[in-house]
Amino acid sequence: MTEATAPRIEIGVQETVPTIHYLVAMPQPETHLFEVTLQLINHPSKILDLKMPVWTPGSYLVREYAKNLQDFAAFAGDEPLPWRKISKNHWQVNTNGVSELTVRYRMFANELSVRTNHLDTTHGYFNGAALFFRLPGWESLPINITIVPPRPDWRVTTSLPLVGEQANTFSAVDFDTLVDSPFEIGNHQLYHFEVLGKPHELAIWGQGNLQSQRIIADIQKVIQVEAQMFGGLPYERYIFLLHLFAQAYGGLEHKNCCSLIYQRFGFRTQEKYERFVQLVAHEFFHLWNVKRIRPKGLEVFDYEQENYTPSLWFCEGTTSYYDLLIPLRAGIYDAKSYLNHLGKEITRFLTTPGRKVQPLSESSFDAWIKLYRPDANSNNSQMSYYLKGEMVSLLLDLLIRARHGNQRSLDDVMRQMWWKFGQAEIGYTPEQLQEVIESVAGVDLGNFFERYIDSTDELPFNQYLEPFGLQLLGEREEEPYLGIRAKTENGREVIKSVETASPAQLAGIDAGDELLALEGIRLTAHQLSDRLKDYQPNDTIEITVFHQDELRTYTVTLAAPRPSKYQIVPIHNPDPAQKENFASWLGVPIVTLR
Numbered sequence: 001m002t003e004a005t006a007p008r009i010e011i012g013v014q015e016t017v018p019t020i021h022y023l024v025a026m027p028q029p030e031t032h033l034f035e036v037t038l039q040l041i042n043h044p045s046k047i048l049d050l051k052m053p054v055w056t057p058g059s060y061l062v063r064e065y066a067k068n069l070q071d072f073a074a075f076a077g078d079e080p081l082p083w084r085k086i087s088k089n090h091w092q093v094n095t096n097g098v099s100e101l102t103v104r105y106r107m108f109a110n111e112l113s114v115r116t117n118h119l120d121t122t123h124g125y126f127n128g129a130a131l132f133f134r135l136p137g138w139e140s141l142p143i144n145i146t147i148v149p150p151r152p153d154w155r156v157t158t159s160l161p162l163v164g165e166q167a168n169t170f171s172a173v174d175f176d177t178l179v180d181s182p183f184e185i186g187n188h189q190l191y192h193f194e195v196l197g198k199p200h201e202l203a204i205w206g207q208g209n210l211q212s213q214r215i216i217a218d219i220q221k222v223i224q225v226e227a228q229m230f231g232g233l234p235y236e237r238y239i240f241l242l243h244l245f246a247q248a249y250g251g252l253e254h255k256n257c258c259s260l261i262y263q264r265f266g267f268r269t270q271e272k273y274e275r276f277v278q279l280v281a282h283e284f285f286h287l288w289n290v291k292r293i294r295p296k297g298l299e300v301f302d303y304e305q306e307n308y309t310p311s312l313w314f315c316e317g318t319t320s321y322y323d324l325l326i327p328l329r330a331g332i333y334d335a336k337s338y339l340n341h342l343g344k345e346i347t348r349f350l351t352t353p354g355r356k357v358q359p360l361s362e363s364s365f366d367a368w369i370k371l372y373r374p375d376a377n378s379n380n381s382q383m384s385y386y387l388k389g390e391m392v393s394l395l396l397d398l399l400i401r402a403r404h405g406n407q408r409s410l411d412d413v414m415r416q417m418w419w420k421f422g423q424a425e426i427g428y429t430p431e432q433l434q435e436v437i438e439s440v441a442g443v444d445l446g447n448f449f450e451r452y453i454d455s456t457d458e459l460p461f462n463q464y465l466e467p468f469g470l471q472l473l474g475e476r477e478e479e480p481y482l483g484i485r486a487k488t489e490n491g492r493e494v495i496k497s498v499e500t501a502s503p504a505q506l507a508g509i510d511a512g513d514e515l516l517a518l519e520g521i522r523l524t525a526h527q528l529s530d531r532l533k534d535y536q537p538n539d540t541i542e543i544t545v546f547h548q549d550e551l552r553t554y555t556v557t558l559a560a561p562r563p564s565k566y567q568i569v570p571i572h573n574p575d576p577a578q579k580e581n582f583a584s585w586l587g588v589p590i591v592t593l594r
Contacts, residue, residue: 123186206244208264253286299427317389469574474563
């Protein structure tokens with residue numbers, strides 16, 4: 001948490017610090033405007049500085065929350081106070097020496113995501129960083145928040161504790177805690193359940209085809225597995241906030257809760273349901289890895305600008321590795337399903353050309369300008385630290401297990417990181433992270449880190465899978481390789497990306513071109529793959545497009561088919577050691593995969 005010490009003015013033997021109280025109203029939710037009132041008592045300075053955060057922890061992009069703020073005003077009683085803007089997110093009020101003052105503003109909230117604010121006639125949801133000002137120098141002071149719902153039937157759900165008997169008034173011990181405690185306000189469904197003697201809540205906004213009791217039962221299993229891994233639960237109460245929306249997916253972790261958004265009808269098919277459970281497992285795992293075990297660059301949050309670290313691969317990628325494993329350990333799906341999910345992740349990784357361009361540590365460091373801002377060339381030049389971090393974590397787990405007969409694993413790394421850094425919330429350096437992993441592995445991993453984290457060497461999956469009786473096999477496409485991805489948009493067939501060094505790029509085809517015809521015959525994006533099956537590698541074809549409104553025809557020489565799908569399958573006749581390794585890793589005999 002922030003270590004900043006608030007400035008103090010001595011009055012005799014007394015010390016004066018301000019009392020901070022926010023009131024959040026939403027009298028006309030159809031306007032999407034939260035009406036926020038900041039009440040300050042005992043403010044000791046003639047100048048009041050107010051700064052809106054530009055990002056929120058867990059989502060590594062400067063989102064400029066101040067862009068949604070309007071109707072700013074400051075008052076001493078009923079008298080307006082002069083103010084001015086210093087920068088994009090910095091307001092400064094001249095208090096005229098008054099110690100009690102009020103600031104009012106409205107915040108437009110019509111972006112439904114886990115890291116922003118949303119208000120309409122059905123509910124209100126907000127994140128602290130996207131709604132509240134930070135008072136520089138006073139971040140360590142407690143803050144009270146009173147919610148004024150627009151209707152009496154709207155309830156308030158947040159992980160913050162209530163203040164005495166005051167209706168809808170909550171207390172945050174400091175600004176970091178306020179930022180870390182989202183609010184859900186409305187007539188959402190609210191379920192209470194207990195795990196390991198501690199209370200939990202599931203708040204669901206939106207309609208869908210989920211079965212609440214099934215979800216709660218599986219959430220309980222996920223909590224129990226993760227708690228067992230770390231030796232207990234580091235909170236007294238935890239809340240899952242779930243928003244159901246069309247074709248949505250995402251989550252944001254907090255110390256005592258998490259926000260989830262998922263497609264409203266994504267619970268019927270088993271595969272989609274398992275993906276939801278993985279999302280839950282991912283965000284819940286973060287309450288250890290990221291919220292408490294976090295890099296030095298995120299030990300104290302700077303809400304003014306980017307907070308850099310090369311270790312997001314461990315924060316997010318290792319968490320992604322476990323979000324597939326946890327449901328397996330919880331008995332929610334079996335080893336065959338687990339390897340199927342893992343194969344899909346490896347497919348995503350090996351079909352991303354950017355893996356050959358951007359190292360994993362650089363991907364972590366440049367999250368602020370790349371991962372959340374994809375463009376037509378991103379697939380060629382970038383590698384997600386989530387995805388490659390997951391792959392590297394897989395190799396590290398297998399390496400440790402193979403060296404120690406499954407008596408040690410990546411689980412031990414996580415526990416060591418928890419004991420050394422997480423419990424005291426001391427940030428770790430990249431060097432300290434490597435030292436912990438090496439201490440568990442019992443081997444110098446300098447070469448491993450150099451090749452697979454700090455450079456772009458291909459990951460040797462089969463070398464690490466072989467001791468467990470497994471191998472990675474690729475399946476080639478039926479059609480020859482062209483190297484474009486097209487999509488139908490508003491009645492146009494738009495080329496969304498062109499792979500580096502592909503036949504299409506070598507011929508001059510560009511992302512953004514409108515695909516018109518193959519060999520003079522019109523085609524759609526949906527038809528492209530099927531049409532290419534009529535040709536062989538080294539065949540020359542003509543592709544016609546609109547390039548910046550100019551009709552152009554390119555001559556393209558097709559290449560050999562590329563693998564488009566990868567699967568993890570058992571090797572033939574695994575030996576006893578491989579069988580034992582597999583069973584110790586995934587909990588079942590390898591013969592169950594047949």
